Amino acid sequence: MASQPTLRVEGLKRHFPVTMWRRLKRVAAVVKAVDGVSFDVGEGETLALVGESGCGKTTTAKLILALDTPTSGTIRLGDTDVQNLHGEAYRHYREQVQAVFQDPWSSLNPRMRVKEIVSEPLVVNRRRSRRDIRARVAEVLEAVGLNPAHADRFPHEFSGGQRQRIALASALSSDPKLIILDEPVSSLDVSIRAQTMNLFRDLQGQFNVSYLLIVHDLAVARYMSDEVAVMYLGKIVEHARTEDLFSEPLHPYTKALFAAALPGHPDVEREEIVLEGEVPSPIDPPSGCPFHPRCPMKIGEICETTVPALRTHQGRHAVSCHLYDDEAAAATASAEA
Amino acid sequence: MREAQASAVGAGPTRARLAWRWLRELPLLPIAIILVVLVIPAIFAEYLAPHNPYSGSLRARLQPPAFLGGPSEFLLGTDHQGRDIFSRIIFGSRISIAVAGAGILIGGSIGTTLGLIAGYFRGVAETIVTRLVDLTLSIPAILVALVVAAAIGARFTTVVAIVALVLWAVYARQVRAEALKWAQSDFVARARVAGASHFRIIVRHILPNIANTLIVLSTLQLGFVIVFEGSLSFLGVGIPRPNPAWGLMVADGRIHVVSAWWIAFFPGLAIMLTVLSVNMLGDWLRDRLDPKLTQV
Numbered sequence: 001m002a003s004q005p006t007l008r009v010e011g012l013k014r015h016f017p018v019t020m021w022r023r024l025k026r027v028a029a030v031v032k033a034v035d036g037v038s039f040d041v042g043e044g045e046t047l048a049l050v051g052e053s054g055c056g057k058t059t060t061a062k063l064i065l066a067l068d069t070p071t072s073g074t075i076r077l078g079d080t081d082v083q084n085l086h087g088e089a090y091r092h093y094r095e096q097v098q099a100v101f102q103d104p105w106s107s108l109n110p111r112m113r114v115k116e117i118v119s120e121p122l123v124v125n126r127r128r129s130r131r132d133i134r135a136r137v138a139e140v141l142e143a144v145g146l147n148p149a150h151a152d153r154f155p156h157e158f159s160g161g162q163r164q165r166i167a168l169a170s171a172l173s174s175d176p177k178l179i180i181l182d183e184p185v186s187s188l189d190v191s192i193r194a195q196t197m198n199l200f201r202d203l204q205g206q207f208n209v210s211y212l213l214i215v216h217d218l219a220v221a222r223y224m225s226d227e228v229a230v231m232y233l234g235k236i237v238e239h240a241r242t243e244d245l246f247s248e249p250l251h252p253y254t255k256a257l258f259a260a261a262l263p264g265h266p267d268v269e270r271e272e273i274v275l276e277g278e279v280p281s282p283i284d285p286p287s288g289c290p291f292h293p294r295c296p297m298k299i300g301e302i303c304e305t306t307v308p309a310l311r312t313h314q315g316r317h318a319v320s321c322h323l324y325d326d327e328a329a330a331a332t333a334s335a336e337a
Numbered sequence: 338m339r340e341a342q343a344s345a346v347g348a349g350p351t352r353a354r355l356a357w358r359w360l361r362e363l364p365l366l367p368i369a370i371i372l373v374v375l376v377i378p379a380i381f382a383e384y385l386a387p388h389n390p391y392s393g394s395l396r397a398r399l400q401p402p403a404f405l406g407g408p409s410e411f412l413l414g415t416d417h418q419g420r421d422i423f424s425r426i427i428f429g430s431r432i433s434i435a436v437a438g439a440g441i442l443i444g445g446s447i448g449t450t451l452g453l454i455a456g457y458f459r460g461v462a463e464t465i466v467t468r469l470v471d472l473t474l475s476i477p478a479i480l481v482a483l484v485v486a487a488a489i490g491a492r493f494t495t496v497v498a499i500v501a502l503v504l505w506a507v508y509a510r511q512v513r514a515e516a517l518k519w520a521q522s523d524f525v526a527r528a529r530v531a532g533a534s535h536f537r538i539i540v541r542h543i544l545p546n547i548a549n550t551l552i553v554l555s556t557l558q559l560g561f562v563i564v565f566e567g568s569l570s571f572l573g574v575g576i577p578r579p580n581p582a583w584g585l586m587v588a589d590g591r592i593h594v595v596s597a598w599w600i601a602f603f604p605g606l607a608i609m610l611t612v613l614s615v616n617m618l619g620d621w622l623r624d625r626l627d628p629k630l631t632q633v
Contacts, residue, residue: 111545120527125531
């Protein structure tokens with residue numbers, strides 16, 4: 001990874017206060033949607049946040065997009081702290097961080113022409129000449145493989161895949177450093193997913209932009225990302241380079257996720273791990289390790305009482321599980337022997 | 338690949354053909370009635386009306402319509418002051434259009450603005466606006482009109498003000514619901530990420546998407562306002578005499594309804610035809626402009 005990461009997130013928390021009724025009494029509670037998340041996204045790299053729905057990955061994305069304010073923790077883009085941005089710094093941040101959302105049918109304003117959609121990040125942040133804007137729109141449309149002559153059309157004249165390209169063109173138009181891809185291909189037809197993912201990867205190199213990929217599909221994460229962070233109940237439970245994570249998943253939750261994903265070939269033999277029970281409520285998360293009530297490899301009391309720290313294991317592979325507290329030491333010992 | 342996309346995009350019907358298809362399906366009868374009864378008379382009243390609508394000859398009072406044996410110069414007969422009913426109906430269309438137009442414009446603007454603010458910003462603004470809407474809709478409008486007319490007198494401006502007072506709440510309620518829906522849409526989130534101001538999001542992203550609703554709502558309200566103005570005038574708290582407001586004419590004809598039924602009948606017919614046609618047009622527009630239906 002290069003010297004300074006593009007995006008650095010540290011100890012990010014977002015707690016939503018809620019009121020509930022319990023035995024006719026009103027009790028205040030908090031939903032810990034994101035509970036102490038830290039990660040870096042390197043320059044020109046892709047970090048995938050994976051996890052099932054409700055694990056806090058979308059809330060994390062909203063916090064980074066400054067659509068929501070964190071309860072605590074910091075988000076830094078380069079040298080700027082995202083909190084309390086005003087004036088010029090705020091405009092700059094809005095230029096530097098863009099997003100592509102899941103559903104291309106609802107993320108493009110049906111009443112705007114393609115050129116207006118694509119140029120929006122340019123128009124709202126800086127005064128530019130009309131000719132500059134038109135040239136830039138043509139340039140990014142061409143880059144995503146659309147005909148610049150279609151800039152006068154409305155979104156309903158395009159297919160889902162084309163709409164997602166328009167959304168990407170719009171995100172790229174202000175030459176951002178970071179684009180948040182929130183499930184960018186999951187609403188697309190399977191037949192055009194691969195070409196859309198290739199396009200995202202190609203343009204990453206061309207525009208030198210970092211991606212934060214929010215995704216539930218492990219195959220997409222594997223194909224698109226350099227690093228993967230697995231989230232469970234608002235926390236990162238495992239974080240590693242993509243090849244390390246996929247060759248040797250450590251956390252029992254990650255293993256279960258992998259076991260649940262369809263293999264690339266039907267004859268591939270795979271371990272079957274069936275998790276019992278539901279994801280616990282984030283209002284009332286389990287004590288100790290948040291995964292312990294469903295964990296097939298629970299060691300004992302320590303899982304119920306102590307929250308496992310996210311520890312680096314074998315160099316760059318970070319995992320938060322008590323299994324590896326001792327094993328990590330043992331592994332190093334055996335490697336030395 | 339680019340060629341494939343170009344042909345896929347170009348395959349739909351051209352804009353001109355879509356416009357033609359749209360034109361062909363226009364509901365011609367309601368539009369024709371609106372033009373004949375409301376719009377054309379309002380524009381060309383001076384040229385179309387054969388008599389002065391404000392003064393008549395007492396010698397020619399209570400004449401039956403020409404086609405029922407009355408004198409040929411009074412097509413729809415005369416009223417108790419000898420004024421030509423046909424001419425008065427023609428001039429009356431102006432009052433209906435002016436009251437409905439001004440009332441809808443003022444009430445609609447206020448209601449739309451407040452509805453947008455309530456639906457987009459939520460919070461305290463939303464609470465206040467929705468309470469005011471509930472309050473307004475719970476007050477009987479005719480009663481307010483009676484009080485206002487008694488206090489400051491019936492004038493064109495008071496009628497418009499009362500119409501606007503009733504209408505703003507209808508607009509605010511509808512617009513708030515729509516703004517609420519669009520404010521949570523992904524394209525508004527994208528616009529915020531791009532750095533768009535609240536004002537820009539409301540004006541460029543939300544308002545264009547509720548324009549259809551506003552058009553439909555205004556058309557449907559037009560019928561209501563014409564009847565409402567007629568009711569106010571009928572009760573004597575609307576447009577003052579001797580203006581030829583349709584509702585006022587019905588009220589004046591009421592006492593002669595047994596002996597000279599045409600005084601009340603023809604203005605009433607004008608109200609009925611206009612409102613019926615406007616509502617039919619509104620229904621048609623709602624079917625055509627409802628985004629959920631046009632998507633199919």
